[in-house]
Amino acid sequence: MASLTTDRAQKKRLAWRSAFFLLFILAPPLDILRFDLTQNHLILFGFPWTLGMSAFQQGTIDATEMGMQMLLRLFLPLALLLGLGIYIAWKWGRLYCGWLCPHFSVVEMINALMRRSLGKLSIWDKSPLPENQRDGTSIKPDWRWWVVTAIAVLFFSFLWAVALLTYLLPPNEIYSNLINASLTRNQFIFIGVGTLLLAIEFTFARHLFCRFGCALGLFQSLIWMGNKRAMVVAYDRKRAQVCVDCDTSCEHACPMRLKPRSIKRRMFTCTQCMQCIAACDATQSDKSGAGLLKLLEDQCALDVSVRDFGFKPDVPQHCFSKENAGKKRCCH
Ligand code: SF4
Numbered sequence: 001m002a003s004l005t006t007d008r009a010q011k012k013r014l015a016w017r018s019a020f021f022l023l024f025i026l027a028p029p030l031d032i033l034r035f036d037l038t039q040n041h042l043i044l045f046g047f048p049w050t051l052g053m054s055a056f057q058q059g060t061i062d063a064t065e066m067g068m069q070m071l072l073r074l075f076l077p078l079a080l081l082l083g084l085g086i087y088i089a090w091k092w093g094r095l096y097c098g099w100l101c102p103h104f105s106v107v108e109m110i111n112a113l114m115r116r117s118l119g120k121l122s123i124w125d126k127s128p129l130p131e132n133q134r135d136g137t138s139i140k141p142d143w144r145w146w147v148v149t150a151i152a153v154l155f156f157s158f159l160w161a162v163a164l165l166t167y168l169l170p171p172n173e174i175y176s177n178l179i180n181a182s183l184t185r186n187q188f189i190f191i192g193v194g195t196l197l198l199a200i201e202f203t204f205a206r207h208l209f210c211r212f213g214c215a216l217g218l219f220q221s222l223i224w225m226g227n228k229r230a231m232v233v234a235y236d237r238k239r240a241q242v243c244v245d246c247d248t249s250c251e252h253a254c255p256m257r258l259k260p261r262s263i264k265r266r267m268f269t270c271t272q273c274m275q276c277i278a279a280c281d282a283t284q285s286d287k288s289g290a291g292l293l294k295l296l297e298d299q300c301a302l303d304v305s306v307r308d309f310g311f312k313p314d315v316p317q318h319c320f321s322k323e324n325a326g327k328k329r330c331c332h
């Protein structure tokens with residue numbers, strides 16, 4: 001069993017992820033956020049978010065007023081959003097990916113289903129994971145789970161394709177056309193091709209996309225790498241002998257297929273999901289009592305970060321103490 005804190009963190013993460021996934025699907029029909037191509041402007045919280053171009057063309061506002069609108073409605077919000085994104089990634093890395101991203105939700109769900117059907121988190125993994133792990137995970141692969149996996153892949157690909165279309169065209173029209181089976185030719189092609197491409201991506205290349213294909217993920221990783229004191233999964237190497245009789249449950253648990261005991265450069269795409277920490281805590285709950293992995297920041301993070309450059313800093317004594325773990329762990 002994982003410790004109470006890691007259990008609670010995973011429940012919290014699941015709640016955040018699920019809520020954000022719902023928001024991703026419901027934002028257009030609830031008019032929270034969408035770009036309406038038929039009206040050629042953004043709709044934000046039910047209000048049209050225009051830049052004043054048409055008013056300027058019609059001569060109802062002058063160039064200065066239009067400039068102000070562009071500043072207040074385009075450049076300022078973009079700068080604020082960018083600043084906030086940079087701050088979060090600088091301090092906490094790819095927190096958005098692990099705790100909110102609707103793509104990562106699907107990645108984790110398909111990983112779990114593939115584990116049940118194939119014994120591996122990805123069809124590209126060379127060998128299956130152990131059926132019984134030290135962290136208490138016990139899964140006997142069964143080919144019948146492939147049916148559930150295939151249905152889930154198709155359902156979520158379709159849901160994603162429809163949701164993406166509703167960000168561009170009036171959601172009422174799309175959903176009513178779907179219900180009445182009266183999609184226009186272009187709507188049908190968008191949803192059909194979108195579903196097909198997403199199903200291929202979800203089945204064969206979902207990790208690849210998170211690692212190298214997603215601009216948002218890459219942006220967060222690059223900023224995070226620049227801050228050597230940013231929050232990072234750290235390994236208590238002084239107790240490394242404890243790992244000798246473990247089956248590397250932490251590595252089996254990682255949805256991004258990383259090695260959490262490694263240096264930061266090798267964890268470039270870490271999403272701060274804490275699954276490795278929960279797995280290690282579970283392996284140690286009836287042994288040494290404390291896991292060897294923790295989310296640490298500031299001085300304590302240097303052991304993971306500056307080792308990339310050949311330095312071997314002394315890890316302050318307090319970094320892996322329980323008191324510090326309570327203070328430095330993220331999000332609970
Ligand atoms: S290394 Fe740990 S925190 Fe990072 S993605 Fe893997 S399981 Fe999540």
Ligand code: SF4
Pocket residue numbers: 242243246247248249250251261279280281283291292293
């Ligand atoms: S860090 Fe924890 S889960 Fe990973 S190999 Fe060592 S004891 Fe096992």
